[in-house]
Amino acid sequence: EVQLVQSGAEVKKPGESLKISCEGSGYTFSTYWIGWVRQKPGKGLEWMGSTYPGDFDTRYSPSFEGQVTISAEKSINMAYLQWSSLKASDTAMYYCARRESGNYPFDHWGEGTLVTVSS
């Protein structure tokens, strides 16, 4: 069974750094893209970027380029989303999700990590 297990909720202050994680299991981790999707309170889903653990190819949505860093460690089936300096506007639920190579959306999702940024 394909599973994506995300790290727990975080409460941070503006300006702090943060790295959240997503562990994949039940499939060959290095052969699927892992993406991150943001959902702000009461809003829809926004694709942030994706990484391919097999060769570390990483693509970002223009809206998030330079704002976050997406990475993966294929040896331990982990993907990461990190911020160097959080803003209050980063408060949201963040989902990791898997997709196959090619022009296809996601097929399996994690349950989300709630990030709250408040002074």
Add this chain to the structure above:
Amino acid sequence: QSVLTQPPSASGTPGQRVTISCSGSSSNIGSNYVYWYQHLPGTAPKLLIYRNNQRPSGVPDRFSGSESGTSASLAISGLRSEDEADYYCSAWHDSLSGPVFGGGTKLTVL
């Protein structure tokens, strides 16, 4: 503002058939497959339909998808109370080189 356009809400009574629309452009729905997700807040979004009209194993045949040109639809027949959720459409967007989503449709079972 989401790239794909969905109605914000839909409703029906148990047993009814409801349809949720998703409108895009030649850069997304018009040239790529449409996926549909069911999402209950606080849980992982669940894939309902992939490649326009295919159901993953375990998804009841009450759920069906269709696509025509730059639009797509999700139909739910024999509506049940447990179908009450948010529904999102998604498609690959060529110039973005990534997936785009609709704004979501909140389905209420009256």
